[in-house]
Amino acid sequence: MLTLLVAAIQDFAESVSQKYKKMMMKLTLQITGSVEDAEDAFQDALFAIHQSKHKIEDLDSDRARNYIYTVTRNAAIHQRKIAANQQSHVTKLSDYDFINIEGEPDIDAFRDEYGFSEEIATALKSLTQEDKDLICYYYGAEYSYYEIAKIMDTDAATLRKRMQRCKRKLAILLDKEGLK
Amino acid sequence: MSTGTREANRLLKSYGKKLFDAHAEYLYTANTPAPAHSQKRYRKSARRIAIVFAALILIMALTLAVCNALGIQLFNFHFDKQQGFTIIKSMETEKAPRYYKALYVAKGYEIDPTVIANHDFVIYDYKSVNEDKYYTISEGTNKNSIWYVDSDGYKESKEVYGEYELYIYMSTEGLENIVLLEKDKTYISIIGNLSIEEFHAIIDSLVPVLDIT
Numbered sequence: 001m002l003t004l005l006v007a008a009i010q011d012f013a014e015s016v017s018q019k020y021k022k023m024m025m026k027l028t029l030q031i032t033g034s035v036e037d038a039e040d041a042f043q044d045a046l047f048a049i050h051q052s053k054h055k056i057e058d059l060d061s062d063r064a065r066n067y068i069y070t071v072t073r074n075a076a077i078h079q080r081k082i083a084a085n086q087q088s089h090v091t092k093l094s095d096y097d098f099i100n101i102e103g104e105p106d107i108d109a110f111r112d113e114y115g116f117s118e119e120i121a122t123a124l125k126s127l128t129q130e131d132k133d134l135i136c137y138y139y140g141a142e143y144s145y146y147e148i149a150k151i152m153d154t155d156a157a158t159l160r161k162r163m164q165r166c167k168r169k170l171a172i173l174l175d176k177e178g179l180k
Numbered sequence: 181m182s183t184g185t186r187e188a189n190r191l192l193k194s195y196g197k198k199l200f201d202a203h204a205e206y207l208y209t210a211n212t213p214a215p216a217h218s219q220k221r222y223r224k225s226a227r228r229i230a231i232v233f234a235a236l237i238l239i240m241a242l243t244l245a246v247c248n249a250l251g252i253q254l255f256n257f258h259f260d261k262q263q264g265f266t267i268i269k270s271m272e273t274e275k276a277p278r279y280y281k282a283l284y285v286a287k288g289y290e291i292d293p294t295v296i297a298n299h300d301f302v303i304y305d306y307k308s309v310n311e312d313k314y315y316t317i318s319e320g321t322n323k324n325s326i327w328y329v330d331s332d333g334y335k336e337s338k339e340v341y342g343e344y345e346l347y348i349y350m351s352t353e354g355l356e357n358i359v360l361l362e363k364d365k366t367y368i369s370i371i372g373n374l375s376i377e378e379f380h381a382i383i384d385s386l387v388p389v390l391d392i393t
Contacts, residue, residue: 023206
């Protein structure tokens with residue numbers, strides 16, 4: 001029975017690894033800047049993805065890819081922070097370290113396309129990674145707050161409040177612009 | 181509901197879609213694993229590799245001596261080849277002293293005036309005048325540099341060109357070709373849909389720059 005379970009875990013992890021290891025490693029390597037940390041982040045991501053495998057219906061779907069990307073990026077950022085803390089006397093992480101992550105859309109290009117102001121672009125850039133994940137899951141993947149709560153390991157009410165705060169902040173800026 | 185709130189809803193919806201599409205697209209570029217026959221071939225070759233390994237060490241020692249004598253700048257990076265990609269790690273023990281700039285610009289291209297630079301890397305972009313084509317020269321001076329090469333769909337080769345040892349990745353799918361080299365501890369990669377002659381011309385024209393701005 002245990003053998004079967006281990007085999008099932010290995011099968012799923014193997015499938016994810018076979019399909020996406022290359023890009024997952026590229027992402028973790030870009031964020032951590034170290035082969036060892038990238039490997040650790042990749043393994044962490046693989047484990048987290050396995051634990052949530054019930055959320056992935058089809059490994060080839062855009063929803064699955066978005067989820068795997070998000071988990072991998074977050075595992076790499078986490079690993080990078082751990083590494084920076086371990087050698088805090090040497091390395092200091094700035095926001096700059098996390099603004100050019102591959103696979104993240106360019107807000108300035110989005111601004112040109114959508115036509116909003118520099119101020120709105122700044123507001124979008126200053127969103128936390130959790131806010132962006134929430135926006136991506138809710139509006140992009142069209143999950144419900146309840147589903148996102150399970151993915152992000154929190155409760156739906158917290159997420160709803162967080163989204164309201166984001167909207168309020170943007171609405172104030174947009175209202176101001178409308179008055180100009 | 182105010183106009184601002186309605187607009188915020190619309191904006192977040194678009195941004196959410198943008199994030200989602202970008203993430204999915206990033207992983208979509210992942211390739212399928214290598215065919216089984218190549219793995220079998222690796223296994224068959226394992227014993228042979230072990231036998232020639234000792235001979236390689238001897239050849240490498242001789243190569244180093246010859247290269248030193250001829251003044252060839254070896255590409256002092258460790259290659260960690262994995263399925264479909266290669267991680268290249270600097271073996272240098274000191275930071276490179278300078279960056280370089282290519283005086284030669286491939287025919288039909290012009291340099292993008294915006295140079296991306298940090299304390300240990302610089303990127304020059306070149307855009308074709310008439311078409312939507314690019315080539316890029318990236319340089320790194322950090323002794324702990326790690327570079328990632330997506331080597332799937334590429335034919336790899338090594339060439340000694342003038343004083344340089346070049347690592348060449350020619351796309352078998354008509355995509356961008358890659359040439360890697362090292363110039364006085366500075367890692368240089370040239371990526372673009374260029375011919376080997378154009379890569380050579382670019383390399384020949386590299387001159388040191390003190391101020392990258």
